[in-house]
Every structure is written in C-alpha cells, then in structure tokens.
Amino acid sequence: MDIIVENLTKKYGTQKAIDNISFKVKTGEILGFLGPNGAGKTTTMKVLITFLIPDEGNIRIGEFNVIDQPEKIKRHIGYLSENNPLYSEMPVIDYLKYTAELYGLPKSKIKNRILEMINICGLQGEKHKNIGELSKGYQQRVGLAQALIHDPEVLILDEPTAGLDPNQIIEIRELIKKIGKEKTVLLSSHILAEVEATCDRIMIINKGKIVADGTAKDLRKHAQGKEILQVTIEDSDKNDVFKNLQELKTVSLVDFIPGKESTFEIQSNPETSSRRSIFKLCVDNGWTLTEMTVFETKLEDIFRELTMN
Amino acid sequence: MNNIWIITRRELATFFNSLMAYIMIIAFLGFSGFFTWFLGSDIFFIKQASLGSFFNIAFWTLFFFIPGLTMRLFAEETRSGTIEVLLTKPVSDWQVVLGKFLSTLILIIIALLMTFPYYITVASLGNIDHGAVWSGYLGLILMSAGYISIGLFTSSISNNQIVGYLLALFIGIFFQIIFSFVAIYMSGFVGEIFNFLSVPTHIESISRGVIDSRDLIFFLSLIFFGLILTEANLEKSRL
Missing domain, CATH: 3.40.50.300 (P-loop containing nucleotide triphosphate hydrolases)
Incomplete structure (x- = not known):
C-alpha cells in the first residue's frame, strides 16, 4: 500500500x-x-x-x-x-x-x-x-x-x-x-x-x-558538491607548501590544522578534485606526501545546515 | 458491538485487578448493610418488611462511589497517552465510550446483586411488596447509569482524576438535591421543569412500583447527554 x-x-x-x-x-x-x-x-x-x-x-x-x-x-x-x-x-x-x-x-x-x-x-x-x-x-x-x-x-x-x-x-x-x-x-x-x-x-x-x-x-x-581533503606533506617548508597549494587552479581554500605540523585542510572548487594536482605538486618539488584523506560530509552536517537558521 | 464488549471486558478486568472493584463492593455492602440493619431508620426501627431504608442509603452511597469508579476511565488514558493508541485501533469513539460506560454499569449491577440476601432476609421476616423491591432496584440502576455517564464526561475533561471526581460530584449534586430544592420555591412551569430534572422525584415515583415513561425518558436522556458530551470531548482532542 x-x-x-x-x-x-x-x-x-x-x-x-x-x-x-x-x-x-x-x-x-x-x-x-x-x-x-x-x-x-x-x-x-x-x-x-x-x-x-x-x-x-x-x-x-x-x-x-x-x-x-x-x-x-x-x-x-x-x-x-x-x-x-x-x-x-x-x-x-x-x-x-x-x-x-x-x-x-x-x-x-x-x-x-x-x-x-x-x-x-x-x-x-x-x-x-x-x-x-x-x-x-x-x-x-x-x-x-x-x-x-x-x-x-x-x-x-x-x-x-x-x-x-x-x-x-x-x-x-x-x-x-x-x-x-x-x-x-x-x-x-x-x-x-x-x-x-x-x-x-x-x-x-x-x-x-x-x-x-x-x-x-x-x-x-x-548538500556539498565540494571535496574536502586532509593532506600531510613533509620534508618541506610549511609556508612554501601553503603558498603553492593555494596557487593550484582547483583549490578554493587552504587551511592549517591547529596542533598538527605540516598538515593542511584543502577545499576544492565545486565539482572538481585537487587530488591529482596535489600529488603532482609534491612530485615536482620533491616533497613527501604521507597522508591524503578525503572527508565525507557527515549527515549531521547536512542536518545542521538544513535545519539551523 | 463486538468491539464494545472487548473494551468492556478489559475495563472490568482492570477494575478487578486493581482492587478498585473489591473496595467498591465491600465498602458499598458495608455502608448500606450497616445503615439498613443497625443504625438510624433501619428495618427494625420502622418495623416494616420493606427495603426502603436500603434504597435510601444506596441512593447516597452510589452517588459518592460512582464518580470514584469513573474518574479513572478517561483521565488515566489521556494522561498516559494510551487513548491515542486505542483510538488508532479500528474502533470508533462511540465504541470506546460505550465500552467504558457498560463496564462500570456492570460493576454496579454486580454490587447490587450482592445485596440480594437483604431481600431474601426481609422477605422471610414479613410480607414484602415484591414489585416495589424490583422497581427499587431498577431505579438504582437507572440512577447509576445516569451518574456514570456524568462521571465519564467529567473524566474526559481533564487528565487529573481528582478533578474528574469533584466535577462529577459538583454536577451530580444539582440532580441529587439542588434541583428539587429549587422546584419547591418555583411555581408553575419553571417549577415543573426543575422537578423533572431532579433525580429523587423519579426515584420516588419508580420505587412506588409505577414505571412511568416520564421517568424512563428522564434517565435515558441524562445518560444520552452525558455520553454525547463525552464523545464530543474525545472528538475535540483530535482537531
């Protein structure tokens, strides 16, 4: 029925x-x-x-x-x-x-x-x-x-x-x-x-x-067409990496993660992915990429976003 | 019809499981027995083979006991929320109201049946008017049914049982004495109306052994109005 x-x-x-x-x-x-x-x-x-x-x-x-x-x-x-x-x-x-x-x-x-x-x-x-x-x-x-x-x-x-x-x-x-x-x-x-x-x-x-x-x-x-990544890049200068990441075409926002050395949160532009270009950037500069995690938007966040004014 | 009986059976089981029924029956028999046989204008005092003194005392005990039985019927269900579950079953509001009404009436009838030994005792002591006894019982049953329907209505007003009890007594006292007092001081048509609305008028006329259609009409309309108001209250909660 x-x-x-x-x-x-x-x-x-x-x-x-x-x-x-x-x-x-x-x-x-x-x-x-x-x-x-x-x-x-x-x-x-x-x-x-x-x-x-x-x-x-x-x-x-x-x-x-x-x-x-x-x-x-x-x-x-x-x-x-x-x-x-x-x-x-x-x-x-x-x-x-x-x-x-x-x-x-x-x-x-x-x-x-x-x-x-x-x-x-x-x-x-x-x-x-x-x-x-x-x-x-x-x-x-x-x-x-x-x-x-x-x-x-x-x-x-x-x-x-x-x-x-x-x-x-x-x-x-x-x-x-x-x-x-x-x-x-x-x-x-x-x-x-x-x-x-x-x-x-x-x-x-x-x-x-x-x-x-x-x-x-x-x-x-x-709710969220944007990709969010957590990336750790070692063997490099923190500020240099930050600057380079920001210059990538697909990246809309880069942020340091407080308390974590050389780890960044990267938000991509809608409908694009920055994973390939970050990897390429590391290879080109000889940096070591030790972590790259894709964050899924939690249902909790969607819920909050839709029901909070 | 079947649904009404299912609800009636459950309510009766609750009366008996919660001791309510036993307390009611024992207290009723105790009160009415004490005043019928031992104290005041009891049977030995008036020296007649009649159950008149029993009917007089039952008239008041039932008046106070019935709201105590009915106060729970809707108030508890609205307080705990079970009324919502019950009304989502395939039953109508009327079936619920009638089921609860019948269960209390049956309990009262059981209590009245237990006073039959009084009847047998008195009948063996002297020449009793059997017709008057039967019509006396009928009067008590009709009166009880009327007060049960008032009690059901007041129980459906609030989810507080005490409010239901007191409100039933408050409404009941008008039918029980106030209207007959008013009727004495009013003359003509108005006096007639108040006289018609007073329960003792009808009980007296029935207990004389004459069952007039006027008396039946009074009690049946009292029951009907009580029940219809109860149903309206149930209906109101879902708007």
Whole structure:
C-alpha cells in the first residue's frame, strides 16, 4: 500500500505545525523521517494514523482516504507511538490478546499469532509479567508487537529505538528492515546514523516543511558538491607548501590544522578534485606526501545546515 | 458491538485487578448493610418488611462511589497517552465510550446483586411488596447509569482524576438535591421543569412500583447527554 500525502496542513491554533507538505512512500520502501524537536514529525504521523484531523490536504493510503474512511485504514496500519504508552497493569499476553481482538483477528488464529509475535519480538520470558514491571527495552518490544500483530501493510513508527540499549537497537533495526521488505514503513528518529542504517530514503522536515528528500547519498551530494581533503606533506617548508597549494587552479581554500605540523585542510572548487594536482605538486618539488584523506560530509552536517537558521 | 464488549471486558478486568472493584463492593455492602440493619431508620426501627431504608442509603452511597469508579476511565488514558493508541485501533469513539460506560454499569449491577440476601432476609421476616423491591432496584440502576455517564464526561475533561471526581460530584449534586430544592420555591412551569430534572422525584415515583415513561425518558436522556458530551470531548482532542 502506497502512502500519498498531498498539500497537508495542520494547525494548532494559529500556529502551523505542518505547512503544506506533499510526499509519497511506496510499498517496500522504508522512509526515515528526520527533523529537530517540534518540526512536525509526530504531527504528520498522527494525521497519517487518523488520530488527528488535518486542516487541509489529502492523504491516501492504498485506495483509502484518511479523512473519509478512517475505520478502514486503521486495519492496515500498525502504529508505535513516540513514548509508547501501554496499560501498565496488564500482563503482556493479555494486552496482545486485547489488541488482536480489537483488530478483529479470527479467534482461531489469535493464539498462534500472539505466540509468533512473542517469538519475533523476544518476549518469551516476559509474557506473563505485567507491562509496568518490564524494562524500557522490553516495553518497546511490546509496543512493536502490538503494532505488528495484525500483520499490517503500513507501519508507522515514531522513534522505535528510543530507550533501547545498543544490542537491542541493532535487533530492532534488523527486524524493521526485514519487515520493511514487503511493507510500507515510515519511521522517525533523532539519530541520523540509525536512519541511514535502516532507511531507503530520508526526508528532513523543519518547521513543518520538507527541506530535503532523497537517499543518504543524494543528500550528501546535494548538500556539498565540494571535496574536502586532509593532506600531510613533509620534508618541506610549511609556508612554501601553503603558498603553492593555494596557487593550484582547483583549490578554493587552504587551511592549517591547529596542533598538527605540516598538515593542511584543502577545499576544492565545486565539482572538481585537487587530488591529482596535489600529488603532482609534491612530485615536482620533491616533497613527501604521507597522508591524503578525503572527508565525507557527515549527515549531521547536512542536518545542521538544513535545519539551523 | 463486538468491539464494545472487548473494551468492556478489559475495563472490568482492570477494575478487578486493581482492587478498585473489591473496595467498591465491600465498602458499598458495608455502608448500606450497616445503615439498613443497625443504625438510624433501619428495618427494625420502622418495623416494616420493606427495603426502603436500603434504597435510601444506596441512593447516597452510589452517588459518592460512582464518580470514584469513573474518574479513572478517561483521565488515566489521556494522561498516559494510551487513548491515542486505542483510538488508532479500528474502533470508533462511540465504541470506546460505550465500552467504558457498560463496564462500570456492570460493576454496579454486580454490587447490587450482592445485596440480594437483604431481600431474601426481609422477605422471610414479613410480607414484602415484591414489585416495589424490583422497581427499587431498577431505579438504582437507572440512577447509576445516569451518574456514570456524568462521571465519564467529567473524566474526559481533564487528565487529573481528582478533578474528574469533584466535577462529577459538583454536577451530580444539582440532580441529587439542588434541583428539587429549587422546584419547591418555583411555581408553575419553571417549577415543573426543575422537578423533572431532579433525580429523587423519579426515584420516588419508580420505587412506588409505577414505571412511568416520564421517568424512563428522564434517565435515558441524562445518560444520552452525558455520553454525547463525552464523545464530543474525545472528538475535540483530535482537531
């Protein structure tokens, strides 16, 4: 089931939480939703799951319209809320049964499906405990289990790995990736590395508007066409090297790196590379080139650049 | 229909798992039993084979106990955020409201069923008017249903349970006594209206053994308005 969002606007009072955004998520795609706090990620998700009613715009999930047919859409969506609210006084197994019944799973299948979910989410040891007694990590698994119990075609996960330890994070990521192969997944996160590791596509949202949309590779290319190198040149006079580097045609900026003798940071002009000419320069002058590192623009930098004003 | 029952069952399980139900039943039986059999205008004092004194005391105990049962129903779910998860399941707002309403009503009915030994005892002591007993119970159930719907509404207003409790008592006290007082001092049509809005008027008329359509209309519309306001409150949270 594809998710198609067209010109969605949601206001809280006079403030626009989401400002006229449009996007599409295809079946089998995992879309990562990034943005600073208060950017409108959670609001967008709450509109998609039919909890909030949008002020303007049109949303379709599969053949259903969110505004006209919420009851039908709900059956096809699995949702994990941001802080994963659960009934703390209920035993895990009872809660999963309750959820399965609400989704209208046939009685004969409920038992097997619950056992399956308990296995997938690693809850065997905890199934008879009250949810309130579980650690944050296990509660997160219960949240995931209730979102997956009816085998939904669309999964909407608001910060699915919040509060988990590194091992659990990796497990949950693997799980999402596995599930995401046949389903449409939209997940939000603060952690850029996570989005990069899990998602096929990344969308960055800021102040209710989409500021970037594409694969991690696309975003890097788009945000910074410039090559940045760290170069160490020895057996030479520092200032002489500096002057010569600056004279190279492709180089736009040379900088000393504080605390490091004879190491330079070199920024090239857009769309060009200075690696060959630096090597040639060293050969011609008889200098020794001991290091040349290409710096990749970090996703963090792109994120900061797009979301800071 | 099925969804309503699933929600009702969960709420009932919560009542019983959290001791709320036991406390409510024991306190209710304790209060009403004490005043029916031992103190004040009890059965031995009035020397009649009638459950009138029990109905009088239950009338007040239920008034104070019901908001205590309903205050949690929405306030806790909005505070913890579980209401959001519940409403993203394929259930409608109405099903959620009705499920919670029914669960509390069933709990009250269970508590009332446990007073049946009183009925049996009194019936064995003298010549009891069976019709009056049944209609007395019916009156209590209708009244409880009305206060449950008010309690549900006040619970949906704020995520603070105490606010829900006090507000339910505040609204309830108008129906419980204030309207009947006002009715005494007002004459003509206005007096009639306040008289119609007062719960004791209808309870008295029902407990005489006559079930008038006016009484049914009053209680059913009280329930209906309470529930419709609750649903409107749920709806409001998603705009």
